Amino acid sequence: MPDIRPTAGSGALVLNATYEPLCVVSVRRAAILVLSAKAVCVADGEGILHSARNALPVPSVVRLTRFVRVPYRTHVGLSRRAIFARDGWRCAYCRGPAETIDHVFPRSRGGRHAWENVVAACARCNHTKGDKTPAELGWRLHNLPAAPKGTAWRVLGHRAPDPRWADWLDLREPETEAAA
Numbered sequence: 001m002p003d004i005r006p007t008a009g010s011g012a013l014v015l016n017a018t019y020e021p022l023c024v025v026s027v028r029r030a031a032i033l034v035l036s037a038k039a040v041c042v043a044d045g046e047g048i049l050h051s052a053r054n055a056l057p058v059p060s061v062v063r064l065t066r067f068v069r070v071p072y073r074t075h076v077g078l079s080r081r082a083i084f085a086r087d088g089w090r091c092a093y094c095r096g097p098a099e100t101i102d103h104v105f106p107r108s109r110g111g112r113h114a115w116e117n118v119v120a121a122c123a124r125c126n127h128t129k130g131d132k133t134p135a136e137l138g139w140r141l142h143n144l145p146a147a148p149k150g151t152a153w154r155v156l157g158h159r160a161p162d163p164r165w166a167d168w169l170d171l172r173e174p175e176t177e178a179a180a
């Protein structure tokens with residue numbers, strides 16, 4: 001095991017051999033993949049990692065040298081942070097800063113705890129709304145709540161992407177061309 005000191009708060013994006021984003025791992029884990037030839041670095045981060053025998057740039061994006069088949073989760077976990085991230089940290093009713101989670105159709109009346117029925121809300125709207133539905137109050141939702149979709153969500157969840165990962169996470173289709 002190389003002795004690699006991790007850079008605080010950083011991670012590395014792991015791509016499949018096909019360039020499809022897979023997951024985010026610690027910089028240390030990514031460096032071990034590179035040093036053991038299980039992955040190649042395709043984008044450097046900042047700084048140099050030192051081990052007993054090697055020095056390599058901090059990996060920001062690595063690509064696996066062999067294709068791995070991954071069973072994907074078909075849905076994103078419903079966490080408070082994930083709901084805030086989906087709704088842009090804004091109240092679904094007044095667009096003010098969100099502080100709470102509201103069930104659009106109230107739980108007390110059988111509303112489900114599901115992506116389609118939860119929104120970020122400010123404390124004031126949440127309190128005012130109470131056990132009523134938006135329709136009963138004459139309120140409108142800015143967006144119809146739905147489960148988040150797409151590669152970035154699958155890979156990152158509520159995690160903020162490193163700007164260096166944008167090229168890979170924004171891909172419409174996985175690249176299949178062979179590396180030179």
Ligand SMILES: [Zn+2]
Nearest residue numbers: 091094122125
């Ligand atoms: Zn509000």
